[in-house]
Amino acid sequence: MTFLIVLPLLAVGFGRVFTDAARAAGVPADRLRGAPVLWGLVVAIALFASVLVHELAHSLYALRKGGRVRDITLIMIGGVSQISELPRPGRVEAVMALVGPLTSLALGGAFYLLHRALAATGQFELTFTAFHLFYLNVALGLFNLLPAFPMDGGRVLRGLLEERWGALRATRVSADAGKVFALLFAIVGFVTVNILLMVIAFFVYVGAEAENRSVLVKALLGKLRVRDLPIQRTEPAEASTSVYELGERMIRERRVAYPVEEEGAVAGIVTLEDVKKVPREERHRLQVRDVVRRVEPVDAADEAARAVRALMTSNVAVVPVVEQGHLVAVLSQLDLARGLQLKELEATQHPSPPPPIAPWTSAEQRV
Ligand SMILES: [Zn+2]
Incomplete structure (x- = not known):
């Protein structure tokens, strides 16, 4: 539903900067047929298609590694793949997180080449579309490579840290990095009056906190029935x-x-x-x-x-x-809270090495 809300917003917002967007693409704005707001709609749909391809890359890799993909949801600021998975080493987690942004960057590169090839042909509409698919995919790839939860880069970071520090500490560090970035986005968004950036800051903060808590709860719950x-x-x-x-x-x-x-x-x-x-x-x-x-x-x-x-x-x-x-x-x-407290008490009365945690046994989110 947020997709339906954000689609016209993006279309109108993009329509307003249409002349600049055309100049950036190296196309004279007056040579493009169709109203600016229609082009805005085209770009908005292209953005969501790019997000979908990005999510599919994660999902296909997960499937290949024996995971199960329940669904993919496109939300206001990106996509979420619900992937139920078997426990797997941090390295696989890191690669799985990496395939999304890499796919976006590769697609961006392909559209860049297409844009260059089309520029000389005078096909203004196609040139314009190729350019925007190029920068949207590159932006998507780079943004997701930020080493902070809940972005893919945060998962890569956690995957790499996990082997040394264990899932709990690795998650906490990556989640804290996510909160720092969220704060930065919020400050920059506030100073430059960029509402979209402030919305993203909010989602990043909430996502980082949720991930941190779910890993903590899972670690405490362990094998509890x-x-x-x-x-x-x-x-x-x-x-x-x-x-x-x-x-x-x-x-x-x-x-x-x-x-x-x-x-x-x-x-x-x-x-x-x-x-x-x-x-x-x-x-x-x-x-x-x-x-x-x-x-x-x-x-x-x-x-x-x-x-x-x-x-x-x-x-x-x-x-x-x-x-x-x-x-x-x-x-x-x-x-449930009492159950967790009893579990903690048990850990102090009967200290034993904690069992290895399988942090990704349930649905998880990827943005
Ligand atoms: Zn991703």
Whole structure:
């Protein structure tokens, strides 16, 4: 959706600097047929096509190395490939990050040659398009080579540092570099009133922080399963129970969340807030199925990292837990935090060398 927002913005923005853009391409602006804003649209689409090719390069390399690519999303400031991967050495990670920018630079080089060849022919439209594909791809390649998360250069840096320092420290250093660059972008963007640069600064900062945190959490979680976390075991609530009855059960059992079952199947989660939201006089009439929140369950045998993702995407911060097909418990963000604290305590009581971390076992982002 941000693509649809940014497309007309880019088109209009580019249309305004059209004369300069034509001069840069070595083409007289008045010889180009079509309105400047249409050319803006062409360049905007060319930019996104370039980003897509860049992402495809990452994905194809990942596939060749045995990874799995779930999807590629084009967002406002670039592309994101969701790649689920097997653990692999830092060197492979570095190469995989490098193929994107290298592809962009190679494409840029090819379009440069094409531009030179076309310049003499008087094919103004093609010359203009080739020039802009040249500089967009070169810009894309160079920007992504910055040695800072979440740019590809940051991944290269981390891949190289990982063998010496381990995934945690290597990630922290690359993420800190990303934040420094984000700050620089923000300052330059502010001083030169460049809103796009400020937007990029924001995304870079957030991306660097998210990467850092996800590696940290994964390292702490290690091989932990959902059943190893302090989940709250309980009988599920029936969807046909009245809201009032459930409220009584909450008071009696001193609980604030229940998994909900409907005809033997998982229906979701119901919390104290859901009961409170129903006016008192309505609580006898309404049933739990009227207020249940449809939340996908996690399995007790799942890796705890999966529960983290489920909790992050659930808007209630509580997920139902199933074990051998039966609803047995709920897991909240608080339980997860307690699980991590217990894990830390365990590490201080029973010190042992940390197991090797497989940092890329789950979906990751590349820009
Ligand atoms: Zn990339």
